[in-house]
Amino acid sequence: MAEFDLIAHIAARAVRRADVALSIGDDAAVLQPRPGEQLVACCDTLNVGVHFPHDAEAADIGWKSLAVNLSDLAAMGATPAWALLSLSLPRADTEFVSGFMEGFAALADSAGVALVGGDTTSGPLAITVTALGWVPHGLALLRSGAKVGDVVCVSGTLGDAAAALHLYQHGARCEAPAQTALRARMARPGPRLDLGVALRGVAHAAIDVSDGLLADLAHVARASGVGIELDAACLPASNALRSVFDGDDCRRFMAIGGDDYELAFTLTAAAFETLCQTWDRQTLPITRIGRVVEGSGVVLRDAEGQVIDYGRAGWEHFAGAGP
Numbered sequence: 001m002a003e004f005d006l007i008a009h010i011a012a013r014a015v016r017r018a019d020v021a022l023s024i025g026d027d028a029a030v031l032q033p034r035p036g037e038q039l040v041a042c043c044d045t046l047n048v049g050v051h052f053p054h055d056a057e058a059a060d061i062g063w064k065s066l067a068v069n070l071s072d073l074a075a076m077g078a079t080p081a082w083a084l085l086s087l088s089l090p091r092a093d094t095e096f097v098s099g100f101m102e103g104f105a106a107l108a109d110s111a112g113v114a115l116v117g118g119d120t121t122s123g124p125l126a127i128t129v130t131a132l133g134w135v136p137h138g139l140a141l142l143r144s145g146a147k148v149g150d151v152v153c154v155s156g157t158l159g160d161a162a163a164a165l166h167l168y169q170h171g172a173r174c175e176a177p178a179q180t181a182l183r184a185r186m187a188r189p190g191p192r193l194d195l196g197v198a199l200r201g202v203a204h205a206a207i208d209v210s211d212g213l214l215a216d217l218a219h220v221a222r223a224s225g226v227g228i229e230l231d232a233a234c235l236p237a238s239n240a241l242r243s244v245f246d247g248d249d250c251r252r253f254m255a256i257g258g259d260d261y262e263l264a265f266t267l268t269a270a271a272f273e274t275l276c277q278t279w280d281r282q283t284l285p286i287t288r289i290g291r292v293v294e295g296s297g298v299v300l301r302d303a304e305g306q307v308i309d310y311g312r313a314g315w316e317h318f319a320g321a322g323p
């Protein structure tokens with residue numbers, strides 16, 4: 001039967017781990033968490049036409065479906081361990097599943113994640129991954145811990161994926177190195193797992209930037225009951241982004257573009273200095289971009305201190321669809 005052939009195909013690519021007592025093949029998986037650890041669980045869906053274009057590479061879809069989940073675990077300071085994969089496919093397309101699993105397994109292997117189960121159904125192309133990981137008891141990084149006086153930092157560079165999407169939507173199919181680099185950020189985001197672990201017990205609050213920096217930091221501000229001020233001049237841009245877009249466009253992509261999967265976090269200035277001494281910033285830059293203040297909301301200021309207003313920023317499903 002096609003469904004079971006596909007499942008066998010998927011199971012063949014799964015990483016093995018000692019803490020998986022029972023994997024794919026029974027009604028459910030049996031997993032063995034270690035004492036002193038808390039289980040961290042998250043789930044994200046990718047829909048064709050919403051989260052990836054109809055002509056996206058199957059391997060990129062596979063990579064990204066796991067990456068967006070591992071990014072959520074990274075933002076909690078969790079170490080990933082296990083994943084479940086729910087696939088809805090228009091037909092039993094072995095070629096698509098092979099390509100998909102190639103990308104999924106490449107990231108699962110490098111992150112040490114065992115695929116332990118899932119579901120395979122027919123329907124419009126949609127992928128839901130559930131990722132499970134662990135943190136030492138009490139050390140999960142929350143959105144709600146930001147404190148007045150903290151500095152606000154972000155990893156890596158911002159805006160590349162949004163810029164790549166913009167170019168794609170405007171029909172630009174250029175193979176210049178800078179555009180290829182932007183596209184790679186959109187297709188294969190790298191979850192910041194090592195940084196998340198390094199921030200355990202160090203950061204007061206953290207979030208992964210998936211809907212846009214301003215929108216995601218607004219969640220931190222709300223959950224923490226504080227305000228956040230950001231300096232536009234400090235936002236980190238890649239050379240690729242700077243080489244393709246002018247300053248204003250770069251700034252817009254960095255501030256409100258989605259799909260970055262960088263970590264934004266707050267911590268004391270002293271903790272930031274200490275982190276800078278131990279964290280390898282060549283491999284992954286960390287940049288101070290603002291501060292936590294009394295009040296509410298997120299404000300972005302230019303070098304003259306003027307507020308830059310992008311209106312209602314950030315990606316929201318069903319936005320504008322209400323009565």
Ligand code: ADP
Nearest residue numbers: 007010024025026027085086087117118119120
């Ligand atoms: P059930 O009918 O009990 O839900 P299934 O036939 O759906 O069982 O699944 C059989 C086994 O294959 C289960 O262990 C399930 O977790 C696994 N499985 C099914 N689809 C996938 C998938 N897309 N990825 C990983 N494992 C899967």
Ligand code: MG
Nearest residue numbers: 118119120121
């Ligand atoms: Mg099932």
